[in-house]
Amino acid sequence: MVKIRRAETQDFPEIWRIFKNVIAKGDTYVNGSETTEEQARAKWMSETAKTFVAEIDSKIVGAYLLRANQVDRGSHVANASYIVDENARGQGVGKALALHSIASAKEDQYRAMQFNFVVSTNKAAVNLWKSVGFQIIGTIPQGFKHATLGYVDAYIMFREL
Amino acid sequence: MVKIRRAETQDFPEIWRIFKNVIAKGDTYVNGSETTEEQARAKWMSETAKTFVAEIDSKIVGAYLLRANQVDRGSHVANASYIVDENARGQGVGKALALHSIASAKEDQYRAMQFNFVVSTNKAAVNLWKSVGFQIIGTIPQGFKHATLGYVDAYIMFREL
Numbered sequence: 001m002v003k004i005r006r007a008e009t010q011d012f013p014e015i016w017r018i019f020k021n022v023i024a025k026g027d028t029y030v031n032g033s034e035t036t037e038e039q040a041r042a043k044w045m046s047e048t049a050k051t052f053v054a055e056i057d058s059k060i061v062g063a064y065l066l067r068a069n070q071v072d073r074g075s076h077v078a079n080a081s082y083i084v085d086e087n088a089r090g091q092g093v094g095k096a097l098a099l100h101s102i103a104s105a106k107e108d109q110y111r112a113m114q115f116n117f118v119v120s121t122n123k124a125a126v127n128l129w130k131s132v133g134f135q136i137i138g139t140i141p142q143g144f145k146h147a148t149l150g151y152v153d154a155y156i157m158f159r160e161l
Numbered sequence: 162m163v164k165i166r167r168a169e170t171q172d173f174p175e176i177w178r179i180f181k182n183v184i185a186k187g188d189t190y191v192n193g194s195e196t197t198e199e200q201a202r203a204k205w206m207s208e209t210a211k212t213f214v215a216e217i218d219s220k221i222v223g224a225y226l227l228r229a230n231q232v233d234r235g236s237h238v239a240n241a242s243y244i245v246d247e248n249a250r251g252q253g254v255g256k257a258l259a260l261h262s263i264a265s266a267k268e269d270q271y272r273a274m275q276f277n278f279v280v281s282t283n284k285a286a287v288n289l290w291k292s293v294g295f296q297i298i299g300t301i302p303q304g305f306k307h308a309t310l311g312y313v314d315a316y317i318m319f320r321e322l
Binding site for chain 2: 026029030032034035070071072073074076077111114116117138139140141142143144145146151154156158160
């Protein structure tokens with residue numbers, strides 16, 4: 001069973017372990033494999049975002065961070081980023097994180113949620129977001145430099161809350 | 162005649178004067194009127210962006226900043242922000258900045274250029290971008306909280322270089 005809770009400072013090494021493996025593949029995340037631990041810490045443990053971790057049997061298997069997609073006059077739209085441990089695939093971690101993040105964003109009074117950069121060839125992610133109510137509202141032509149496929153489109157996805 | 166050059170540290174007070182007036186209106190920029198001078202400096206004089214100013218008769222009448230829209234695997238797409246002094250409207254400053262920024266982005270080897278947040282009711286901007294080759298590739302429903310109109314759509318605009 002997947003349990004989701006707020007991340008604490010001491011969770012960062014596990015988040016970094018998972019994030020490092022995700023970005024090493026170069027097929028789903030904008031951050032390159034050259035991303036440093038300090039850059040990852042700045043992203044995942046930021047004071048301007050809320051970070052949550054997913055656990056199975058008390059082991060961290062995924063995380064997400066929630067923040068405003070824009071400042072001030074755009075701050076009513078949330079943005080989120082997600083990672084799942086490759087060793088924990090097929091256990092519903094992504095879906096659990098997705099649903100939890102939607103509930104968190106509603107709780108924090110956001111009116112909508114937007115992803116700026118979903119890699120079009122990442123079918124698992126695109127289908128997951130569609131299954132929880134997101135729509136593709138835009139396509140960035142060749143916006144993502146994929147490690148093996150070259151330049152591929154990136155989607156902007158959105159749902160009201 | 163509009164002259165455009167790289168901004169220097171001592172140009173910031175003029176950039177701030179123009180930016181402050183632009184954001185005070187609350188109808189075109191995501192930054193709120195509560196933005197501080199230091200926040201504006203961080204945005205406009207950032208080391209991760211290139212800032213240019215437009216001058217007429219040696220007076221700064223506008224500025225733009227150019228940067229990568231995403232890190233790493235998305236860093237081949239440029240992003241830019243523009244301001245024009247309200248007292249210098251109708252003199253082609255916006256168009257001059259637009260064309261200069263496209264040329265700068267090409268020179269810096271970007272493959273495309275993207276605006277993440279063009280306020281749909283800002284017809285002058287939307288038409289300007291269309292006139293220099295940008296297309297609307299997505300619409301964020303009610304993404305912008307307009308000072309007088311309430312929530313209005315924001316456009317994502319894009320052009321190849």
